[in-house]
Amino acid sequence: MSRTRPSPPAPPASVTGGVGESVRRPDGTLKVKGEFAYSSDLWAEGMLWGATVRSPHPRARIRAIETAEALTTPGVLAVLTHEDVPGRKTYGLEIADQPVLAFPDVRYQGEAVALVAADHPETARRAAARVAVDYQVLEPLVDAEAAMAEDAPSLHPGGNLLRHIPIRRGVQDAAAEVVVAGTYELGMQDQAFLGPESGLAVPDGEGGVDLYVSTQWLHVDRDQLAASLDLPPEQVRITLAGVGGAFGAREDLSMQIHACMLALRTGRPVKILYSREESFFGHVHRHPGRLHYEHGATSDGRLVYVKARIVLDGGAYASSSTAVCANAACFAVGPYQVPNATIDCYVVYTDNPPCGAMRGFGAVQTCFAYESQMDRLADALGIDPVELRIANAMDTGSSLPTGQRVEGPAPVAEMLRRLRAVPLPPARRAEPLDLRELPGGVSNVTHGEAVRRGVGYAAGFKNVSYSEGFDDYATARVRLSVVAGEPQAEVHTAAAEVGQGLVTVQAQIARTELGVERVVVLPADTQVGSAGSSSASRQTWMTGGAVKAACEAVRARVLERAAAKLGRDAAGLALAGGNVLSTGGATSAPTDRGTPSGSPGPQVTDPPGAVVIGLADLLGADAVEETREHHHRPTMPLDPETGQGDAHLAYAFAVHRAVVDVDTELGLVKVVEIATAQDVGKAMNPQAVEGQIEGGIAQGLGLALMEEIQVAGGEVRNPSFTDYLIPTVLDMPPVRAEVLELGHPDSPYGLKGVGEPPTISSTPAIVAAIRAASGRPLTRVPVRPEHIVGLDGSG
Amino acid sequence: MRLTCTVNGEARVADDLWEGESLLYVLRERLGLPGSKNACEQGECGSCSVYLDGTLVCACLVLAGQAEGAEVVTVEGLAAGDQLHPIQEAYVQAGAVQCGFCTPGLIVATHDLLDREPRPSDAQVREALAGNLCRCTGYEKILDAVRLAAERMEVLP
Numbered sequence: 038m039s040r041t042r043p044s045p046p047a048p049p050a051s052v053t054g055g056v057g058e059s060v061r062r063p064d065g066t067l068k069v070k071g072e073f074a075y076s077s078d079l080w081a082e083g084m085l086w087g088a089t090v091r092s093p094h095p096r097a098r099i100r101a102i103e104t105a106e107a108l109t110t111p112g113v114l115a116v117l118t119h120e121d122v123p124g125r126k127t128y129g130l131e132i133a134d135q136p137v138l139a140f141p142d143v144r145y146q147g148e149a150v151a152l153v154a155a156d157h158p159e160t161a162r163r164a165a166a167r168v169a170v171d172y173q174v175l176e177p178l179v180d181a182e183a184a185m186a187e188d189a190p191s192l193h194p195g196g197n198l199l200r201h202i203p204i205r206r207g208v209q210d211a212a213a214e215v216v217v218a219g220t221y222e223l224g225m226q227d228q229a230f231l232g233p234e235s236g237l238a239v240p241d242g243e244g245g246v247d248l249y250v251s252t253q254w255l256h257v258d259r260d261q262l263a264a265s266l267d268l269p270p271e272q273v274r275i276t277l278a279g280v281g282g283a284f285g286a287r288e289d290l291s292m293q294i295h296a297c298m299l300a301l302r303t304g305r306p307v308k309i310l311y312s313r314e315e316s317f318f319g320h321v322h323r324h325p326g327r328l329h330y331e332h333g334a335t336s337d338g339r340l341v342y343v344k345a346r347i348v349l350d351g352g353a354y355a356s357s358s359t360a361v362c363a364n365a366a367c368f369a370v371g372p373y374q375v376p377n378a379t380i381d382c383y384v385v386y387t388d389n390p391p392c393g394a395m396r397g398f399g400a401v402q403t404c405f406a407y408e409s410q411m412d413r414l415a416d417a418l419g420i421d422p423v424e425l426r427i428a429n430a431m432d433t434g435s436s437l438p439t440g441q442r443v444e445g446p447a448p449v450a451e452m453l454r455r456l457r458a459v460p461l462p463p464a465r466r467a468e469p470l471d472l473r474e475l476p477g478g479v480s481n482v483t484h485g486e487a488v489r490r491g492v493g494y495a496a497g498f499k500n501v502s503y504s505e506g507f508d509d510y511a512t513a514r515v516r517l518s519v520v521a522g523e524p525q526a527e528v529h530t531a532a533a534e535v536g537q538g539l540v541t542v543q544a545q546i547a548r549t550e551l552g553v554e555r556v557v558v559l560p561a562d563t564q565v566g567s568a569g570s571s572s573a574s575r576q577t578w579m580t581g582g583a584v585k586a587a588c589e590a591v592r593a594r595v596l597e598r599a600a601a602k603l604g605r606d607a608a609g610l611a612l613a614g615g616n617v618l619s620t621g622g623a624t625s626a627p628t629d630r631g632t633p634s635g636s637p638g639p640q641v642t643d644p645p646g647a648v649v650i651g652l653a654d655l656l657g658a659d660a661v662e663e664t665r666e667h668h669h670r671p672t673m674p675l676d677p678e679t680g681q682g683d684a685h686l687a688y689a690f691a692v693h694r695a696v697v698d699v700d701t702e703l704g705l706v707k708v709v710e711i712a713t714a715q716d717v718g719k720a721m722n723p724q725a726v727e728g729q730i731e732g733g734i735a736q737g738l739g740l741a742l743m744e745e746i747q748v749a750g751g752e753v754r755n756p757s758f759t760d761y762l763i764p765t766v767l768d769m770p771p772v773r774a775e776v777l778e779l780g781h782p783d784s785p786y787g788l789k790g791v792g793e794p795p796t797i798s799s800t801p802a803i804v805a806a807i808r809a810a811s812g813r814p815l816t817r818v819p820v821r822p823e824h825i826v827g828l829d830g831s832g
Numbered sequence: 833m834r835l836t837c838t839v840n841g842e843a844r845v846a847d848d849l850w851e852g853e854s855l856l857y858v859l860r861e862r863l864g865l866p867g868s869k870n871a872c873e874q875g876e877c878g879s880c881s882v883y884l885d886g887t888l889v890c891a892c893l894v895l896a897g898q899a900e901g902a903e904v905v906t907v908e909g910l911a912a913g914d915q916l917h918p919i920q921e922a923y924v925q926a927g928a929v930q931c932g933f934c935t936p937g938l939i940v941a942t943h944d945l946l947d948r949e950p951r952p953s954d955a956q957v958r959e960a961l962a963g964n965l966c967r968c969t970g971y972e973k974i975l976d977a978v979r980l981a982a983e984r985m986e987v988l989p
Contacts, residue, residue: 065924068932069916069939071867071907078866159850231871231879231933231967281871281933282967313872473955536931536968724927724973731970732930758876758965766971767962 052613054556055549056786059724062541063558064534076251076278077235081306084237085114087292087299088161089309090151090168091318092143095388095751096177096192099141099150103169107153110167112160114303117152121298124267128290130257134193135354135391137265137294143172144192145353145390146752147318154299154307177388177751181327181350184385192353197386199351200359202366204680206438207377213333213341217413221330221406222817224745225350226323226736228395229763232281234291234319235310238300245272246297251280253287254570255531259563265294266301270563273297277561283535284736285394286320288572289356317756321356321393322746324349324384326365328406332413338420340429342377343370343410343438347403349384349392356393358384363505364399366680367439371407372449372498372690373429378438380680388751394572396736397796400499405818408495408801412808422805423494427453430496440681443688446779449496452692452714455775456494462696462710465490476698476705478767487702490709493805496692497798500685501790502575502669509575510668512566513543513583517551517591517652518660524615524652526551526588529559532568532580537792538725542577543584545721546785550588552613553652566666574689574790577721582667582785590663599655609643615652621645670783687781691715691794693734693802696770699810704822706742706807708768711799714775718789723776726791731772733795735764740796741803742768745819837899839863840909846896855899856880856891859906867907867936871965878964881937881944882906888944907936910943919943922981923974930968938964942978951982 054060067073104116119126119140127133139148151168155161178184184197191197236250245268252258255275263270280287292309299307311319331344347365351358366382395401415422430449436442465474465485472479476488503509514529526547534540544556561568568580592612599617600607611618621643643649675682696709711734720726736744743762747754755761780787800818808815811825823829833849835858846862856873859865859882869879873892880891883905884898891906910917916924919942929935938961945952945960952960957978966974 059927061924062929064932065929066916066920068929068935069907069920069923070911071865071936073932074866075869075933077870078860080861157850159852229967230931231869231877231965232931233871280931281869282931284967310870313874471955473959479959538930728927728930728969728973731972732968733970735970736967757874758872759874763965763967764970765962765965766958766974769971772970772972 052548052552052554054545054554056545056721058545059722060541060545062538063544064540073279075232075281076249077232077310079237079249079278079308081237081239084306084308085154085156085299085303086158086161087296087307087309088153088165089149089295090165090170092139092146092148092150094143094172094174095146096175097143097172098175099139099143100171100173102151104151106169107164107167110160110164112156113153113164115154115299116168117298117302121302122265125264128261128265128294129355130289130357131359132355144388149295152295152299154303179387179389179751181348181385181387184387185383192386192388199355199384199386200362202362202382202675202680203678204366204378204380204438206440209379211333211342211377214336215414215417216331216333217410217417218331219410219413219816221328221409223326223402223405224819225325225392225748226395226740226744227317227746227761228284228286228320229761230282230284230286233311233313233316236278236292236296237306237308238296239306240300240304246300247274247276248293248297249276249278250293251278251287253283253533253535253572255533255561255563256567257570258290258293261290262294262297266297275563277533280533280535283571284396285398285572288394288570289321291319313758314756317746317753321391323395324351324361324392324402326402328403330406330410332410334414334418336418338418338425338428340373340375343375344379345369347382349402350387350389351384352387352389352391354391356391358393361393361399363675363684364499365403367437367684368400368499369403369407370438371404372431372447372496374431374435375438380438389748390746390753396733397499397793398573400497400797401800404497404797405801408798409804409816412805423453423457426496439675439684441683441685445687445781445783446716447688447690448716448777448779449690452690452716452777453496456692456694456712456714459712459773459775461492465698476700476707477703482703482705483700488698488700489810491697491699491806491808491810493695493802493809494692495798495801495805497794498688498690499793499797501578501687501689502573504672504684504686506672506674508668509569509579510666511568511579511583512664512666513580513587514565514662514664515547515584515587515591516660516662517595519653519656522653523555524553525555525557526553527557527559528584529565530568530580530583531561531563531565532576533561533571535571537729538722539571539576539580541725542581542721546581546584547588550585551592553615574793577788578784578790579667579669581788583665585785586665586667587663590665591661594661594663595655599650602655603649610649616648617650617652617655619643619645619647619649687783687789689789689794691798693799695802695806697803697806697810699807699825701811702826704825708738708770708803710770710773712773713795714777715794716777716779716789717791718781718784719778719786720776721786721788726776727774729791730774730795733792734772734799735769737796737799738769738803739764741800741818741820743819833897835896835900837902837904839865839904840906849896851897853896854892855894855896858896859891865906865908869933869936871933876965878941879934879937881940881964883940888941907940910939918984919946919981922977922984926973926977926980928969928973928977934964934966938966938974942981946982946985950986
């Protein structure tokens, strides 16, 4: 196109399905038809089933493993032990301390000891039961405080203290007019994703292996696999299979090395699929903790100091415990301005189940404690709890106890004000009586006699992305070409779609940046560079940033190509609607040399949005492809003595209000409503943002009221969905969400992470509401009926 | 053991079953229908919900032999070719699908509910879906999807 043949005004430069719209999931249709291939659905010709022999004892020493009987079971093709691990005998995210197959020490109940491959899963299970392991059973060390004692037996060569983070800020012995103290406990929560650990390993016949699996970070899996299989990384190729939820539990390896070992040994495809019971032993859990806090304030409600001693039970192996510890320490005082802080956070090895990543990652544990303390302080001061929080709220420019200045929006006070302004739900109806609205529901345990309503508030925050100097970059490859006459963008990353909607957002970004409707997000695999983990509320920021950068690079090349072809200045061109458009204004007309770089020709003017050439004409059979990495601003380690340092990239904030009805005689709770305000920076996909908020709150509700892995003497007592309860649709109340979009200066589109904040302060808000209704102190979650009615002696 | 039954309107035969196999295992591993999901295999999560002779059941709790001669309908049998069932369409549109592992079971359970009660109240929906666990959504969008599907199906001829 040229000025001599003016085109009609182009359609609006925006494209449908871009950033900021509630775009439908591209995988939604397959999922509702039952045709989406999860890792548990995979099948291959000649496939074998793997099964895992697990220790029944939390602490033991293996004297011998006898595999002959298992191996002679008809249908069994392989039985493997620690001796068969080809390479590194251990693995781990931060410290490679966990044996691929245990020997000689067993450090938790359910630890993998041997593997079986057979032609039927039942045959594999029965053969696994025939592997005879001679254990010398030892007394397990199951108390985190006891494990820190000087005379405690060492569970690992370096002792039991996995990490201690001291934070010293301001005056260490500050005095205050009003002081409140309390000790708080959290039980062990499970991620309880619905899709069990599973995957299919296929040997390539040349010594390498292809693994199709559910995971959160393909490349860190690959590197651990390569080390333990003694293969170069290029001989271990991982493709993401359909993931049935993650929530942190797929950061660590589960069946990955095991399936590959069996496949390489037998030369046949091997599938491993955990049962629900095995799943409880197959992944790490949220750290249980015991937290002692002391808050000092002026009599008019200004925080003077916080002292905290936090002890997290890391369980048998390190997993991501050291990073969880850092989060618990750094965010220990909450989103408040505290001039003086003395914090000691410990994470220790025990013989309990290993703990690691779960949504909220260390920030959940401390939030329950500091928000309980804020309510206690408000009570001691006679100040409204919301007012106390607003008066002390962190803001842009505030400092964490680590000394790091908070950059970017930190609208804690504003969110609390907005939350308080949300109308409360109507009072409980006395008539007509609907049992389903009462605590206990259709169990018909009350008609409302001792039911009291309570309201509670809480605020929380955490970091976005990895911290303490780690460069968790993301990579994206974007290719623009013409397919069947239509311009099409392909986006290829290794970023794990775990349900959160990352595939949708990647396509939205490509549409916005390239102005093409048709975008294909390729399966995530290790044939492209690392995306980092789908965790830490980081993946939309990091992989989104990489996709945006790759699109920008593709766009620049396409516009240069158009400029060269048409003899115009690329600066005056844009992509939209599958076309190259003029951005309007004066531009150089074609010169004799056909480029705008020669002596300027006469000035011409295009109407803004005029189509200058279609992408189909411009590209023909060519493709333009670019790969980019997105690195965030560097962070720094914490000073080991004082805990000072700029360790974090950015923060995400949320506040919650819970309204509950409590049967104060039976200790039963009905959550009536959760209201929340959350700053998401930019709602990339508003419907998906709501989904993250509502789903995250459900997990916070679970921790408040029902979810706990019961561990006694190191043994898990409730590894099933019969006995480990997660919220049903009857337990979840309506959610009212106020979504703020205060753009972050450092991120693509101003977005912040969305996934974790809903899980952080929802728990303490619910507990605060139950306290208000029951008058009980409630210092432990999940709250139990006996705590609500006072049978635990708490008054 | 041989199993003969009708699945999604088609006569199916599966041979060489071990007697302990569940209907869920046979559907997934022997009949090529992995849409019904295996999240707990003890009837707590509802992810494997199917119709057995018109009754909503957890396929994990049905021994394969109990399905002999029966009519089984799974999530794969609800869409008419490429045309999604209005319930399936509503789940996608309402944002009720995240990881999607619970979705097939919820869709079959919703189908059963709307068949019995075309305009359920929220309380009725909650009660009917209380046997289906979802870990991603917090259920809000699932309730939206059921309301949307009920509206759509009411205006259908």
